[in-house]
Amino acid sequence: AWRKLAACEFQGKEQFQREVVRHVETTLARSMYNCDDAAAYAGTALALRDKLVIGWNKTQQNQTLQDQKRVYYLSLEFLMGRALDNAMLNTQVKDVARDGIAELGFRIEDVINQEHDAALGNGGLGRLAACFLDGLATLNYPGWGYGLRYRYGIFKQEIVDGYQVEVPDYWLDFNPWEFPRPDVAVDVMFYGYVKKDTDSDGKTIIVWEGGEIVQAIAYDVPVPGFDTSTTNNLRLWSSKPASGEFDFQKFNSGDYEGSIRDQQRAETISAVLYPNDNISAGKELRLKQQYFWVAASLHDIVRRFKKTHRPWSQFPDQVAIQLNDTHPTLAIVELQRILIDVEHIPWDQAWEIVTATFGYTNHTVLPEALEKWSVPLMQHLLPRHLQIIYDINLFFLQKVERMFPKDREMLTRVSIIEESQPQVLRMAYLAIIGSHKVNGVAELHSDLIKATIFKDFVAIYGPDKFANVTNGITPRRWLHQANPKLSDLIASKLGGYEFLKELSQLERLRPFIDDKEFRREWMEIKLSNKIRLAKYIRDTTGISVNPHALFDIQVKRIHEYKRQQMNIFGVIDRYLNLKAMTSEERKKVVPRASIFGGKAAPGYWMAKTIIRLINAVGEVVNKDKDIGDLLKVVFIEDYNVSKAELIIPASDISEHISTAGTEASGTSNMKFVLNGGLIIGTCDGANIEITREIGDENIFLLGNLAEDVEDLRHRHRYGQVEMDPKLRAVCDEIEKGTFGDPSVYEGLISSLTTGCDYYLVSDDFSSYLTTQDLVDEAYRDKDGWATKCINSVASMGFFSADRCINEYADMIWNVEPLVPVK
Ligand code: 26Q
Structure with missing residues (x-):
């Protein structure tokens, strides 16, 4: 007991x-x-x-x-799931x-199961924010989340005739977890003009006025820690027209529609989450969302600080603000504006406070995901902020010029303003310049940003400004809640649930590795989780999956860099091989269920085509009598947090096969291993550190390395690459029409052939296939497989969100936990 x-x-x-x-x-x-x-x-x-x-x-x-230093986590996404x-x-x-x-x-x-997911996020970045809130509360840190209260979260995905169809996610009709705070309201201004004025002492001051005002109303969500009374706060802002802005004149003169239009314009700001993952959309409404949320949050933080009557110089001793990617970068400018324009603090002093307050986390190196805002748009929407950005840039470039006096190129390269047509603001550069620490989210990623996109800034600020904090996940949701049987089994061996708070305790499972009864229970739990998922698949898709088959799962946002296309091409290759076998040969095959899930951004055609192909392959394979249980292909509709809790514990192997150097970290890889599944993956993101922790005998690595990518792409551009023959055969099969009208897949195939195969599918395909053969081979040895799984789980302590939060607290925030009250 x-x-x-x-x-x-x-x-x-x-x-x-x-x-x-x-x-x-x-x-x-x-x-x-x-x-x-x-x-x-x-x-x-x-x-x-x-x-x-x-x-x-x-x-x-x-x-x-207690009035200690607090940390504020600013994130446009909090993918909370059910509460x-x-x-x-x-x-x-x-x-x-x-x-x-x-x-x-x-x-x-x-x-x-009655509860609707709170799906205020796209994927990894939003779920990371949710795991961090759980870690902060569990460790008793005084930590708040600040975000937007979207009326519509990420869309609900339906599959119709194999295609993704987006349906709005209206989740607020009954939400007992939020508390409206009508008394916490902040006026936020847009547009308007800037003018110089003199104050009562005759000093020149700058006023920004005459704009449109929208009101931010706070909604608070409690965030309970595990086994502690600490319950932190997630504050989400909702937009509505400011009092007086709702146009009574129009209303009284009978122009009801006109007055309602104004009201709707204000409400539109927090209406919907942008459904882009790792791709930046330079839309005005998105910029409005960012400023609205940043201005309301900073106003709130500053108000709280001012109640303590401390001098401004102590602001960074009381407040740490973490920027979850560049989405809240305007917070840097807004705080500087408050300090100089409202509090009349001299620029240099203000700037010192600002940079000591902020930390910036980068989540991507993909060029299309780096935020850039057009200067004319910024000028129109936030004229005073643009002036301040110009000044920040000027002082920064002057400093760079003093450091590198002869290097004009350097100034062009590091300027916040990119001299394009129109000019654009590079938000990542602004975030670096306005923060005291910049971090990546896994070792390889943190090294890559220093060597590539932020190289010049390392030369300017020195390497110490740049750090790594490898991502982590909360073992409460991702083990205890998603997989209660496994959690209970582990607790029975370790003498309690302490491991949920100190995940490195999992090491103590190792002495039980040869315990027959323990291994049997372990594998029985895996089977029961697979049965649970098989039942769900049967109920929702009608496809029957044998729970004894090898469950091969890839669930994540659909993106070319994550290479779901390589997975489905591999499935087609497997299918062709099975078709070519004699029935005797087929008896030796390890049955496999290939399970996919994930949403495509609504405007991302290639991603949508990949979904279409997966479903088309399923249509053909699943009803092929020659194949039977040997191969099933399933696409699970509307992948979200609560489905992840069902799916992840059921995997034997999961796929994390991004082109090396493109996936900053990945976090589902950690969740799968923590639940006793193995990984087939590339040397990318956190896969590398997972390998280091669990040992390379427990992971199936494949493909080229990040350091080879540049050269490979170069060769593709100059047409020096022969397509892998097996991939050629797969493409031929698609083009023959085996999976329906081949014209549907033309773009997908030409990206490999006439395109430059930017994500290097053809370079990794043969390695992928041989590695999948190794997976089959290893799975035949049931005992050896169990040993790998148990050993891996025992080594996963490092990937707890708690370790990660403690690293941020020590290295970036300088905050201490607070003894909870009974
Ligand atoms: C930007 C501008 C306009 C509209 C949308 C966006 C936008 C939205 C979401 C840009 C990027 C994102 C999301 C990025 C993301 O989820 N990145 C993932 O972050 C995880 C947590 O660190 C990592 O594990 C993943 O590797 C990384 O892809």
């Missing part, structure tokens, strides 16, 4: 039941006699919420009272809730 987790907040299941019933009958005004799963969910959520709020209030009071299960587990009331709700006639799993 192992130590039970700390006592729950409810005085037993009876109290829990009373609270649920009270909420169903009074808050929802429904009778328990016609209480369905949805009402049971609402009642359970509200009952739990009442408990959360107590710890939340205490935490916030305590943080105010109920997580909150029950973190506050350790799930057992009570399960028993209590069962007696009321419900299954806790059905109740949990």
Whole structure:
């Protein structure tokens, strides 16, 4: 037996039941006699919420009272997923809730499944922000998230005739996890003009006025830590017309439509999440979103600081702001504007405060993802900010000129302004110049940004300004919640659930590696997770998958650099091989289920074509009588956080096969290994550090290295590459029409042939296929496979979000945890 987790907040299941019933009958005004799963969910959520709020209030009071340095995580995306299960587990009331709700006639799993995902993000970057909030709260750091309260999160994906169709994600009709704070409202201005004026002392001051004002209303979401009373805050801003802006004149003169239009224009700002992942759209509305959110958040932070009546020089001792990519870069300019224009602090002093406050995390080297805003657009929308950017740039370039007096080229290269037509602002450069630390998200990535896109800045600032903080994931959601059976088995061996707070404790699993009974239980849990997924696939797609087949999973945003196309080409090659075999030969084949999931950005045609091809291959393969269970191809619709919790624990192998040097880190790779799956992957992002931790005998690496990519691309451009014959055969099969009208796939194929195969599929394809053969070979040895899985899990401690958060706290934020109140 192992130590039970700390006592729950409810005085037993009876109290829990009373609270649920009270909420169903009074808050929802429904009778328990016609209480369905949805009402049971609402009642359970509200009952739990009442408990959360107590710890939340205490935490916030305590943080105010202690008045230590706080960290603010600015992110345009928080991909939170569902809250109920997580909150029950973190506050350790799930057992009570399960028993209590069962007696009321419900299954806790059905109740949990009623909740709509909070999908305020695209993929890795947004989910990282959510994992960080969990880590901050669990470690008792005073840390807030600031984001936008999108009315529509990432779209819901439907597959119609094999094509992705986007459906709006309206998630707010019942959301018990947010608390509107109508008293926390900030006016944010756009457009207008800048003029010089004199103050009462006759000093020249700059005023920005005459613009359009939109109001930001705060909505707060509690973030409970695991096994602690600390409950932090995620503050999301919603836009509405400022009082007085709603045009009464138009309304009174009968122009209702005109007045409503103005109102809608304000509300449009927080209406929808941009569905682009790793691609920047230079749209005015996106820039408005960024400034709206940044201005409201900074106003809030500054207001909190001013209540302490400290001198401004102490601002960086009280406040650390982390920029999740360049999306909040305007915060740098906005703080400088507040300090000089509003607080009248001299430029140099202000700039010192600003740079000591901010840290910037870079998440990509892909050129199309680097944010650039047109100067005319900035001039129009934020005229005062553009002036300040010019000044920041001027002072910076003067410094560079003093350092490198003869290097004119250098000045052109590092200028915030790119001399294109029209001129554009390079937001990453502004973020570097305005921060005291810049970090990448995995070792290779952090090295690459120093050697490539930010090379000049390393020469200017020295290497110490640039750091690496390898990403991490929260083991609470990604092990305990997603895979409760595995978590319980581990706890039974380690003598409790401490490992969920100190993930390196997983090392202590190693002595059990030869324990027959332990191994049997381990593999039984994997099988039951595969059965759970197979059932879901059957219920939703009608495809039957044999749970004993090797489950090969690739779930992530669809992007050419992530190379789902290489995976599906590999599947086609496998299919062709199976077709060519005798029935005797087929008996020796390891059955495989190739499972895909992920969304394509709505305007990304190539990504959508890849989805179409995956579905078309599935159509053909899944009904081919020669093939049967030996190969199944599944595309799971609408991949999201809650589906990830179902899918990830069911994998035998998962694919992380980006072109080397393109995936900054990847975080699902960590989730899969933590759940006892193995990886087939390239030497890219965090795969490299995962290999270092778990040992190269436990991972299937393939393909060219990042250092080879430049040369390979060069050769493609000069037509010096023969296409791999097996890839040629796959393309021929597609062009023959085996998977439907081949004209649909023309673009996809020509990107390899007449295009330059930018993502180097043909260069890695044969290595990919031989590595997949090694996977089959290894899977035949069931015992050897189990050893690899268990050893890998034992080595995953490093990839906890807690380790990652502690590194940020030490190296970048200089913040300390706060002793929680009881
Ligand atoms: C920018 C401008 C306009 C509209 C959209 C965007 C935009 C939105 C989202 C640009 C990029 C993103 C998302 C990037 C992202 O998710 N990057 C991933 O971050 C993860 C966490 O660090 C890494 O693990 C992944 O490798 C990286 O791809």
